Amino acid sequence: MSNLIDLQLQIDKLQKQANEIKAKEFNGTVQDILAKMHAFGITVKNLQSAKPAKGAKTARGKLAGATKAPKVPQAPKVANKAIATVAAKYRRPNGETGSGRGLMPK
Numbered sequence: 001m002s003n004l005i006d007l008q009l010q011i012d013k014l015q016k017q018a019n020e021i022k023a024k025e026f027n028g029t030v031q032d033i034l035a036k037m038h039a040f041g042i043t044v045k046n047l048q049s050a051k052p053a054k055g056a057k058t059a060r061g062k063l064a065g066a067t068k069a070p071k072v073p074q075a076p077k078v079a080n081k082a083i084a085t086v087a088a089k090y091r092r093p094n095g096e097t098g099s100g101r102g103l104m105p106k
Helices: 001-039 043-051
Strands: none
Touching: none
16 A cells, blocks of 8 residues: 555656646747747747647647547448348248358257
């Protein structure tokens, strides 16, 4: 149990350190961004109308345009066709019929 408490204390300590570093670097980063905006003639209106680039992180830290997990390659899909019924090919003694498709009856 003390191990968990120690870890939580370390997390709190590191979180405070991260916040301090962020606060120190914030003004410098803002000045750097403003200088680049001025150099390229970028306005706030340009930023608001621009769409984020693919792979760019949004304000919430998620990837822009990433709403789902990446797709895994699969076999090509066949167009959805209506499944046609097949005429009965087999008839069992109790009157049941089957086409010979699907699982074998028990």
